[in-house]
Structures are given as structure tokens and as C-alpha cells.
Amino acid sequence: MGNRQSRPWIVSDELWSLVEPLLPKPGPKKAEGRPRVPDRQALCGILFVLHTGIQWEYLPQELGFGSGMTCWRRLAAWNEAGVWDQLHQLLLNELRSKGRLDWERAVIDSSHIRAARRGPKADPAPGDRARPGSKHHLIVDGQGIPLAVSLTGGNRNDVTQLKPLLDKIPAVAGRVGRPRRRPDALLADRGYDHHKHRRLLWQRGIRPVIARRGEPHGTGLGIFRYVVERTIAWLHGFRRLRIRWERRDDIHEAFLGLATCLITHRHVQRLC
Incomplete structure (x- = not known):
């Protein structure tokens, strides 16, 4: 537990089980090259930026996140697909089912x-x-x-x-x-x-x-x-x-939506 608190960008198994089904399926690769960075690692990179405020270009790749541009693209694509809105609704549904709203x-x-x-x-x-x-x-x-x-x-x-x-x-x-x-x-x-x-x-x-x-x-x-x-x-x-x-408002809105989900998820965790 202490490890999770000291590294809040690590995606827990429980959170990932909620997020993964909502992510759009990647299309086929157009050319050979490096293997695709797994979505879970990219999400960890996005959370690292959200928590620390670091600029994308300085995202430490040695932590396995992939490049800042890779994480940026995933954040934009997932936001466009409505992932954070769907996740937020799932979390609110869970809270209401337990009478906690x-x-x-x-x-x-x-x-x-x-x-x-x-x-x-x-x-x-x-x-x-x-x-x-x-x-x-x-x-x-x-x-x-x-x-x-x-x-x-x-x-x-x-x-x-x-x-x-x-x-x-x-x-x-x-x-x-x-x-x-x-x-x-x-x-x-x-x-x-x-x-x-x-x-x-x-x-x-x-x-x-x-x-x-x-x-x-x-x-x-x-x-x-x-x-x-x-x-x-x-x-x-x-x-x-x-x-x-x-500069792009959709990227800041994506961070805002993700942070909203994380705060709501904390309330769900208190039910456990």
C-alpha cells in the first residue's frame, strides 16, 4: 500500500479492470517498427504527467511509459472516444447502488x-x-x-x-x-x-x-x-x-475528466 501511495501513477489491477474494457481497440500497424506500447503503461505515463505536472518531453522513459508523444496521443484518442465520461458514469453507478450519493x-x-x-x-x-x-x-x-x-x-x-x-x-x-x-x-x-x-x-x-x-x-x-x-x-x-x-482545450479537458474519475474512484474504494 505504501508503494502505491508513493507512486500514485501506478495503475492498480482494480482500476485497470474498469478502464481496459472502455478503451478503443487499436487499428492495424501501418508499418513495421517498434512494438506498440501497452495501453496500461501509457496510462501510467499519463498519470505521471497529471500527478507531477512534468512536461511531456521530459517524461522518464526508463520507467516504461513510452515516449511523451505516445502518451499524449493515447490521452487525446481516449478522450475523443469518451473513455473518461464512461468511466465516471460507471463509478457513479457503483456509488448509487450502495446508497452513497x-x-x-x-x-x-x-x-x-x-x-x-x-x-x-x-x-x-x-x-x-x-x-x-x-x-x-x-x-x-x-x-x-x-x-x-x-x-x-x-x-x-x-x-x-x-x-x-x-x-x-x-x-x-x-x-x-x-x-x-x-x-x-x-x-x-x-x-x-x-x-x-x-x-x-x-x-x-x-x-x-x-x-x-x-x-x-x-x-x-x-x-x-x-x-x-x-x-x-x-x-x-x-x-x-x-x-x-x-494550448489545445481538449487535452486539458482530458486531464480534467481523468482527475474527476480518480477522485470519484477514491470514494468507490472506501466502500471496500
Whole structure:
């Protein structure tokens, strides 16, 4: 166990048993050459970059990961195939089957990160000397288990992601009856305070619990909203997510989706 904790990029047998069936099958090789790097080793390389924040070109090949370009290509291909979305749904299904998802309330929030360069979804952020940045938007259940995440430019208003995040919550099965994809209530800070958004939530059968503009901080929601702030801290515990190095937004979104799966998987492991 200590070896796993000191080397978190090692893919456990249990995690690999979930990931492997979701991976797209490789096509035939177009030419003779080096043998294909096994997918499990490539995933270890991707996790090494995610955990350490190292640049792809410096990925230590002596650890058996393959080249940084190989791992980069696998990450892009797996993200395009929807692997992380499928894995996240499987994990949520498992949590719901054990009654471990708290649907009584969900919490929404976002966090700004600096981007190394401008690019898609990496805009100059107001109030940050016009330096490029992005935002991680997140909605979690009442315990802080991630239900949906998204990436936008740093200058996007938080409330623009309210509807997209709600739409992105998967239909979570795991119990007899219809899958579930909406909480009973949604908690949010004053940045979401507008009658239009409250009406949207009521129309979906979700009770809005949104801080009012003009009210001082610490007027009631903090005791419940801390769970989303904690989950954002968990996300940024992966060093590759603290600064956006990727110019391509799909690669950063792939890291974000993978990190979301790893956090959700930790909650599943606690069931064992």
C-alpha cells in the first residue's frame, strides 16, 4: 500500500479492470517498427504527467511509459472516444447502488487557473492584468463527489455554466427504477443570484438555494458549500491542473475528466 501511495501513477489491477474494457481497440500497424506500447503503461505515463505536472518531453522513459508523444496521443484518442465520461458514469453507478450519493443537495462553484499561453478557452481574465487563464466549473453532490465538470475561458461568468453543468450530469443508474440525474436542491454563491436562473432550477424540479447579492459573506451557506471547495482543492492537488500548459482545450479537458474519475474512484474504494 505504501508503494502505491508513493507512486500514485501506478495503475492498480482494480482500476485497470474498469478502464481496459472502455478503451478503443487499436487499428492495424501501418508499418513495421517498434512494438506498440501497452495501453496500461501509457496510462501510467499519463498519470505521471497529471500527478507531477512534468512536461511531456521530459517524461522518464526508463520507467516504461513510452515516449511523451505516445502518451499524449493515447490521452487525446481516449478522450475523443469518451473513455473518461464512461468511466465516471460507471463509478457513479457503483456509488448509487450502495446508497452513497447524496442527492438531497448539490453544490456548484468554479476556480480560475492561469494559462501559460492564449488559446481556445484560455482568455485574458479581467482583473488579472489581462493574463490568459481558464476556469474549472464543478458541480458536486452533498458529500463533494463530482457529478460534472467543465472548462471555459477565464473571462466567462460562472452562471453561464449553470445549465451546461446540469445537462452534463449523467443519468446515474445502479438501483431499480429510472436513472437519476438531478438533485433535490442546488446551492450556489451570489454569482448565480438571478431570478432567471432560479426559475430554470424550479422548472427542472430543483430547489434553488442561492446566496443573495448584497448579503455579507458567512450568512449561512458556507457550512454546506465547503464540500465543493474541498473537491476543487482535490482537483488542483493534481499538479497538471494548477496551471494550464496545453494550448489545445481538449487535452486539458482530458486531464480534467481523468482527475474527476480518480477522485470519484477514491470514494468507490472506501466502500471496500
